[in-house]
Amino acid sequence: MGSEELAEIQDCLERQWPGPGPKSATFEAEFCQYRGLPNLVVVNSGSSALYLATTLLALPPGSDIIVPSFTWVSCAHSILLAGHRPVFCDVDLDTQNVTADTIAEVMTPATRAIMVVHYAGLPVQLQPVIALGLPIIEDAAHAVASMLAGRPCGGIGDIGVFSYDAVKNLAMGEGGAVTSRHQALADRARLLRYCGVVKSGFDAANTAHPRWWEHEICAVFPKLLVSDLNAAVGLAQLRKLDALQARRKRIWDIYQKEFADLDWLRRPSEAGPADRHSYFTYLVRIPNRDRSARTLYQQGIYTTLRYHPLHLNPIFDTKVSLPNTERLGADALNLPLHPRLTDDEVATIVAAVRTLPASW
Numbered sequence: 029m030g031s032e033e034l035a036e037i038q039d040c041l042e043r044q045w046p047g048p049g050p051k052s053a054t055f056e057a058e059f060c061q062y063r064g065l066p067n068l069v070v071v072n073s074g075s076s077a078l079y080l081a082t083t084l085l086a087l088p089p090g091s092d093i094i095v096p097s098f099t100w101v102s103c104a105h106s107i108l109l110a111g112h113r114p115v116f117c118d119v120d121l122d123t124q125n126v127t128a129d130t131i132a133e134v135m136t137p138a139t140r141a142i143m144v145v146h147y148a149g150l151p152v153q154l155q156p157v158i159a160l161g162l163p164i165i166e167d168a169a170h171a172v173a174s175m176l177a178g179r180p181c182g183g184i185g186d187i188g189v190f191s192y193d194a195v196k197n198l199a200m201g202e203g204g205a206v207t208s209r210h211q212a213l214a215d216r217a218r219l220l221r222y223c224g225v226v227k228s229g230f231d232a233a234n235t236a237h238p239r240w241w242e243h244e245i246c247a248v249f250p251k252l253l254v255s256d257l258n259a260a261v262g263l264a265q266l267r268k269l270d271a272l273q274a275r276r277k278r279i280w281d282i283y284q285k286e287f288a289d290l291d292w293l294r295r296p297s298e299a300g301p302a303d304r305h306s307y308f309t310y311l312v313r314i315p316n317r318d319r320s321a322r323t324l325y326q327q328g329i330y331t332t333l334r335y336h337p338l339h340l341n342p343i344f345d346t347k348v349s350l351p352n353t354e355r356l357g358a359d360a361l362n363l364p365l366h367p368r369l370t371d372d373e374v375a376t377i378v379a380a381v382r383t384l385p386a387s388w
Contacts, residue, residue: 029199029261032268036260051256055263059205062266063180065188067214070205070259071221071252074169074191077204078106080220080252081165081187082143084206084213087112091140093165096126097339097353099145103167104338107143115139116339118350123297124148124311124360128156130352135160146171146181149197149306150299154184165189169204172197173273175304182207192262195366197276197306198269200262203254221252275367276307279374283310283363286378292386309334310365312381317359320384327380334362 040051056068071077082093093107097116104114118130124147131142142160144152145167151174157164166185168174174181182188187210192203208214219226224247227235265272287293294313299305311334314320321331337357339346364377 032264033261036264037257040256040260046257047255048253048259049256051259051263052254055259055266056205058263058266060207062269063183065180065183065207066209067211068205068207069214069217069221070203070254072204072254072258073202073252074189074193074196074204075102075106076250076252077189077191077206078102078165078167079109080217081189081206082106082110082112082141083220083249084187084208084216085141085163085165087140087163092136092138093141093143094131094134094139095143095338096130096145096147097337097350098124098147098335098356099167099338100169100335101338101341103143103145104344112140114338114344116344116346116348116350116353118352119147119356121352121355122294123150124356125150125152126157127153128160131157131160134348141165143167144185145169146174146306148296148311149174149181149308150297151176151181151303151305158185163187169196170308171306172308173269173304174299174306177302181306183209186210187213192258192265197272197308198262198265200254200258200265203258203262219246220249223251224249272367273307276365277305279365279369280305280307280310282371282374282378283365287312287381290382290386293381307365309362311360311362313356313359314361314384315359316385317361321361323384324380329364329377329380331361331363333357333360 056070060068089111091112092115093112094115094117095103096119098119107114115134117134120127126144141163143165146152149170164185166188168182168188169191171181188207190205192198192200206217224245226244226246296311324331337353339348
């Protein structure tokens with residue numbers, strides 16, 4: 029964050045328009061152009077976008093939707109809030125992504141849709157998943173710049189979801205969006221996000237409607253609008269996203285090179301030659317994970333695990349076994365990766381990791 033964001037916020041305030049308005053509309057248009065998407069409907073968070081996307085599928089109540097366990101809790105919550113049942117599947121140990129095989133293992137006649145997550149921004153190989161013949165919600169929260177065989181992640185499944193929260197590659201503070209290759213779904217999303225009101229009074233007043241305050245309401249739905257203050261920050265971030273991405277890739281490449289000779293450390297997978305990664309987070313698998321995380325923390329290096337397996341959380345009351353996800357839950361650790369890291373700080377992290385206990 030810097031002067032560009034401050035200038036956009038100042039412009040927003042000088043216009044006396046902090047709520048949803050021109051900045052939000054401009055962000056939608058510029059993001060579509062940047063990513064090559066047919067449409068974008070910005071909302072107040074990625075979690076709201078997931079709920080909106082799940083609702084847009086209009087599935088029968090109580091439908092089973094397959095979702096990876098190795099992901100953020102909003103994925104499962106969105107399914108439950110929409111009146112359906114999350115069915116957790118495993119991921120590939122090396123890519124941390126779902127595959128057609130891990131999905132097929134839990135498919136039943138009750139399965140009505142699939143939610144995939146491009147973990148860390150590495151594209152899921154979607155063609156075999158599409159071949160399973162079910163609607164796909166494509167969670168591209170980590171994949172703001174990712175490409176799969178020349179196509180933008182988020183724009184390949186039936187509905188795509190983005191997140192612009194405070195730790196994402198493009199950060200609004202809070203914000204999210206949905207997109208769809210089906211224009212009718214995008215149009216429906218635009219109707220739903222403002223409490224299901226077809227036209228605001230302001231918009232209706234610009235038509236021949238004689239009583240613009242009499243709202244037509246198409247559905248019962250929460251308000252998911254994003255403010256122009258958040259969109260203003262998002263615009264500044266979008267316009268320098270290429271530079272931010274280049275910095276992330278440089279840090280990623282340093283890690284990949286510096287850890288290549290450590291036979292006790294498993295590095296993350298690279299994107300294929302026809303694909304593009306977003307480098308949202310850098311996940312390693314190491315022995316003595318918990319002890320190692322504490323050792324790094326004591327040296328001023330904050331690490332984390334993205335994410336604690338959802339199927340192991342008592343709130344979901346599952347009895348399933350997902351071996352790869354459970355293995356990641358036991359030995360995976362995410363190292364710092366963000367554009368404000370200096371080369372000296374990266375060197376400090378590398379040196380500290382290299383001194384960790386080296387035995388499985």
